[in-house]
Amino acid sequence: MESITTKNAIVHFNMNVYSELNKHIKLSNPSSIFILVDTNTHDYCLPRFLSNLESDDILVEVMEMPEGEDHKTIDICTGVWEALSEYGADRKSLLINLGGGVVTDLGGFVASTYMRGLDYINVPTSLLGMVDASVGGKTGVDLGPLKNQIGVISEGSMVLIDPAFLETLPQNHMVSGYAEMIKHGLIADKGYWHMLTNLEKLDVTVLDKLIYDSVIIKNNVVMKDPHEKGLRKILNFGHTLGHAIESCFLQNADKELLLHGEAIAIGMILEAYLSVKFCNLTKDELTEISDGVLKSFSKIEINSQDREIILKLLKHDKKNSHGKINFVLLDSIGKPKLDCEVDNNSINEAFNYYEKL
Structure with a gap:
């Protein structure tokens, strides 16, 4: 290679x-x-x-x-x-x-x-x-x-x-990294997304070329915006809510720690829901993303108390500016949109959607 x-x-x-x-x-x-x-x-x-x-x-x-x-x-x-x-x-x-x-x-x-x-x-x-x-x-x-x-x-x-x-x-750590590969497909390459979600199994024998493709996608973005002034923010799809979810579980001793990819998987479904509401992602694409992610990641229970903590943690997201929470959302699979403002009611709707899956 x-x-x-x-x-x-x-x-x-x-x-x-x-x-x-x-x-x-x-x-x-x-x-x-x-x-x-x-x-x-x-x-x-x-x-x-x-x-x-x-x-x-x-x-x-x-x-x-x-x-x-x-x-x-x-x-x-x-x-x-x-x-x-x-x-x-x-x-x-x-x-x-x-x-x-x-x-x-x-x-x-x-x-x-x-x-x-x-x-x-x-x-x-x-x-x-x-x-x-x-x-x-x-x-x-x-x-x-x-x-x-x-x-x-x-x-x-x-x-x-x-x-x-x-x-x-261990398999859960393999799957954790797989979330970032899924993200690369969703923000940059619909064909790569379809390839990933149609894998029979995730093991070393099929990963060589897929790892290479993911590094190419990430590097193409970083080369254009090394210091995250604009385009590089697209790499944060799923991470605004995903990081807050990961932090919520990290600070609660009564909860089992979520691996990074497990939290980002939830974040991608939630932010795909928000993409239907605030961008041009279709409901069919939302279903496709939800099904594709849940094919590899188990659902995690997030209760009302967790939601309150997550909403507070969102204030610390590094993409925020002038007190506004900025999301990376999708206009369609493979086409991200930067700096989308989202209200708390809509975030709660997204959690309700995830809960019912």
Whole structure:
């Protein structure tokens, strides 16, 4: 598979990733190499990665963080910054983030801010990381329950996508990443949407080409608007309500945590309903989207108390401007519309629609 050039990085695929990584290390000659993993990728992914890494006499240190969205915090960043300092990292050091979206988001932020910027490489090990989180330069952490409130846009040198890592994933994490692929189809490519929703099953054997297509879609958008001044906002379809739902479940100890993709799946159905009301999406398309999403994602109970919390959390969405909540909606499948204002009554109607599905 041909490598994809982004604004400041290159995305490599399959076994080509290790030859490109080792070539980069030889050319850049880092003073030291640090590998950030979480507790899962330490056990299931690090051995494969280290067996393909050629570091010669360069010091290699592994730093481990806890697994999960609830650890995507500034406190964990502080721990990683301190570890880098204790191990003597300097501005010629290289940080490799080996993990899912939490590791690549947090690790990218750590690298972009330590000594005002280290070279870093993302090696996503989850489907979500491969098709979305690790590509495009968005880095950062959560602020309490508020998703991605602290961060910078800063690309590393490379993204290395080795689908063999997907074999280590539980099925719910595979499906979580699938939500972002569905989103790519809904905002940019009706044919890709139909291909995804007609898959017999989601497994590694069919994912190579689909991952590649998703990275192409995302990169085409990011290249035109790297700092999210306009067009890049379309990548947030399903995320305005999805992030608020994810945050609501994250801050409630009595609820089981929702994976990112599980929350975004709900958000896409809700925002498709709003697209019928405020844009030109047809009711038939709404049904098609709802059925397509629910083919892979189970319905989640969201009670009236949850709704109140979600509506309050919407005020913190990063697309908001001048106190107005701005949504990305759809005029039709494959045709998004930016900066749509939506009232709370309509959002409640959308929840009622989801509840009855």
